[in-house]
Amino acid sequence: MPETTKLHPKQPVAAALASRAAVRPALRQGGAFALGLAGGWAVLYGALLPFGLGLTLGLPADCFAACAAGAALSILFHGFGAFSLDSLCLLCAVGAAVAARWLWPGRLRPAFLAGCGTLVLGGVCFALGPGGAGFTLVFFCGADALLAGGFGYALQRFPPEKPGFGTLLATSAVAAALGGLRFGPLCLGAAACAMVDAALCCRGQEKPALAFAAFTGAALCAADPSLAPAAVGLCCGTAAAVLLAPGRRAETLAACAGGCVLGVLCVPASGTALPLLLSAGLGLAAPAFFPKHWLTPVPEAPAPPEEPPRLSAAATRLEAVAESLSSLAETVNAVYDAFPRRCDTFRWVIDNTHDSLCFNCGRRETCWKQEYTATLEGMNALRPILEQQGHLQASDLPGQLSRCIHPAALCAAANRSFALYRSRKEAHVHAEAMRTALTEQYSAMADALSVLSEQLGRPGNPEPYKSGRVAAFFASLGTPPLECAVTLDDLGRARAAVTLPRTRFSSPELAALAQETGRICRRDFDPPQVLSCKGMTTLLFCEKPALRAVFGTAGTAAKGTVSGDAVQQFCSPAAAQMILCDGMGTGRPAAVDGSLAAELTARLLKAGFTAELAARLVNVALALKSDEESGATLDLISVDLYTGTARIFKAGAAPGFLVHGGHARPVGDISLPIGILGGVNGQSRVVHLAAGDYAVLVSDGLLVDGPGWVAKQLELSAAAGDPPEKVARILVETARARAEQTGRPDDITAAVLRLEPCGH
Structure with a gap:
């Protein structure tokens, strides 16, 4: 059996995943058992039963045994107790496939050879033995083996959990099973297929609806040729709904009903027309009673690539x-x-x-x-x-x-x-x-x-063993990952990326996932970053950094309440970012330029742009913002929370301050703001900070009396261990008092960052 990682219920954080770890696997096992029941019951062309063995060969490792149990039960009681040699061969083949998958986990060829080979050999033995059944049994067993092998290979290539071809194959097995069930004049297969297809059309999912109609229609015809008119009506109604009224409930149901009537006109015998029409009508009427949010139109997501992209x-x-x-x-x-x-x-x-x-x-x-x-x-x-x-x-x-x-x-x-x-x-x-x-x-x-x-x-150095263990851990939660990769970067830091079918996680669950994944990788992970796109959810795990950033900011306007200074402070997975932009002048025009520059710079930094590239793009945005002259200073510091390396970028900004080892010093030279020239005349430098150090960005209004008093005040605050919010407030209040004495009011802003040990 493949190695799986179990949750430890004694750990308090892992308790958040206990319900998911218990419920999701049980639901998958129950779904696989029900699918096995349907696959074992489905009969094609009156004599073939390939779905039970095919599902056993194709489903994932965590649920193929439950599927095999359901298939064996259906085969055993197929025909209400009438046991045949073909059924006996199928039971032996299913058992051989299960044994091979248990003995050689992760290797599909032994399971295919064991299951399909046992089925064919069983047919040959019964055909050649005393009172042999003749060539007919060998032919049927060979056909079952061929269809089951192809069906299982397709499910291995296209997992049914992932929307697409695999889901359609599993649906066709269910449709074939229901196609042979009748309750009086009602055909369950035709009613169920009409209901699901109408719901897909109401949701505006045109391509899934057409594919569903084609696959289930073919399955109904293979299960019972008398259902061919129902399949024709289903396909015609779906095509009409997709072309004429996609996403509109009333018009969609009317178009589907018209297609069903067209299918009834194809019935050669009038006695079978009314039962088919009744079955289709009941199926089409069911979506009218569904909750409204079930049928809300959703945009169709493009199919993900069949293979992982090559980096x-x-x-x-x-x-x-x-x-x-x-x-x-x-x-x-x-x-x-x-x-x-x-x-x-x-x-x-x-x-x-x-x-x-x-x-x-x-x-x-x-x-x-x-x-x-x-x-x-x-x-x-x-x-x-x-x-x-x-x-x-x-x-x-x-x-x-x-x-x-x-x-x-x-x-x-x-x-x-x-x-x-x-x-x-x-x-x-x-x-x-x-x-x-x-x-x-x-x-x-x-x-x-x-x-x-x-x-x-x-992309980093791969860790295949840890990747396999992390994938097994998520599979034990009932969410087998579509992709899982644990890598080491150039500095030896571990990162894990896990892609799942779209799943929602609460904050306690994310914290528990980080703890369990970190235990597997023997690293200390932060709660993962969650990215959702195209029906998939990707969890990005990164190691906890050695440092953490504490931010503080304060400011006051020169006149009124609108300041031309704008501040952005945030942490990305690996760095702390602090931005201060000062719009030219005061009042609302300056506030527009400052806020625009700060907001655009923050977005570009979060997207992975460097400070220089972000400044160049923001420079273009300010230059083209309006016919009026626009400009703003850009003051940016980015601190690597793993190493303490800080990168400072200034374009027209006032000198900033660094407090390292209790001593404050100004940093920054004279340059031009962004938005004025065609290019950016910025300056950057790299410094190293440690726990307890401060980084301070200020607007030019705070330096009304020069930088000397600011450096002294920062040294006093650092010696007292003041929090960044208090440091920023003291600087702004003191600068405001000095500006009122000199009669030179201006917008005053201070942004402060202090580094602390991560466990502090």
Whole structure:
């Protein structure tokens, strides 16, 4: 038997999983037993019984024995006690398959050879023995063995727990079993299939409904050829519901009913039409009484890949995409540099005024040839007037242009030309900004994909033994994992990733899972991160770090209650992140820029972007946010909670402070905020922190009297062991009092992080 990990009920945390560990396996065993009953009872083409053996060969290791018991019971009592040689051969084959799976766990070939071989050999022995049954028994046993082997292999390849082909195979066995059961005029198979198919159509699951209709219709026909009209009606009704009214209950049921009527018209004998119509009608009427939330339309999730993705191939593909984006940005810049620049100067205004007015004037020869120098001086004298006032009047004309016989028309033409000139310059600046933003975004995304490709290319050193034990532990809870991998990273830290069919866990259950998984891997795990996508749930376990971060923040606005400073503080699975953004100016416009920069930076960091890449993308977002000038400082510190390594990134931010060993020192140099230039002029540095150290980020309003008093106050607070919230509040209150004395109010914010031992 495969090794399984048992829960320890004496452990208080593991008690949260006791109910799940007891109920889920029992439900799986009961479901497997019921499926075995149906598979053993189903008869195909009047003589074949392949489902019982096929289910025994194909179901997972934790429930095949219960399925075999149900199949044996159905085979034994099939025909209400009429025991045949074929049934005896099937019982021997099921027993041989169970014995082989117990003796060689995890090896499928011995089970297939034992089950199918025993069935064929039993048929041959009975056929050749005294009073032999003849070739017919050998033929039926061989057909059963062939179908059972194919059925079992398909279930091994496509587990029935995972929605898809395996689920349809198990459903077809149940449909075939119900197809042979009748209660008076009612056919249970036709009624059950119509009910389930109508429910799927009402939920808007078009592809599952069509697949279900096709598989169950074929199973009904194989179980009883007289049910072929019912199968035709089922398929026609499903197709009509999917095409005409997907996800709408009343219209769906009407379309299904129309398909069933069409199937009844195919009945050759009128005596069988009414029972089939009655069975289908009862099945279609049942969903009308279901609770409303059972039939709520759900979006169809795409089928997951048949095989686990190959990390090396994915990494190579991501690297290729990154190179394509990078080359795209370089190509755009190269083409832009290759084209000649269009240099519009004020001479364009003069030429356009001449072409629109003076070209058709009778004094053109005099003004623009005989007195060209004086005319050109007069036109150039219009430039400061137009740039200052934006328009020109006849009284503003200089003396060189006083001889013009159309002064009003000259002013109007000059005004139009200058407006076009200014519009062309603004369009050129806007196009330049858009090109810079586009190429910067392409380049930043290329760098981000390159980093992700590097991470995927180094998935870690696998631990197959521990992976198997963790998988067995989850299987013992009744949730066999679809994928399970325990790996070690470059620093020797263990990580476990377990992918399950979509499952919900409570907080105590997650804590218990972390404790049990950590005990198996001999590591101390934090509660896992839960990711749900496409009908699957992935649990990511990481080792508990050596340090933990305690945050504190305080702030006050320069005027009113709206501050332009924004703070984000959070912990990712491996690092503590603290962000402070100061919008340019004060009030609501500054608050919008600061909050936008902080929120976008936090999202990008949580997605795995580095500080430099996040700053580049946020820079583009601020530059394109509106036509008004937008800018914000970016102050960021990221602390690795395993090693204490801190990475500081500043773009236009005020100096921060580090308190290490009781001594405070400022960190940070002068740089420009983000959102102003096409690129980011940021600075980063790496420092090392230990338990008890502080990291402090402040806005420029707090440094109204310089950084000296801040460093002294931090040393006093560190010596007293003040919590971060208190440290931030003292700094802000003191800075506020100093600002009121100097008469220079500004938004004041302090964000404090202190490292503590993880068990503290």
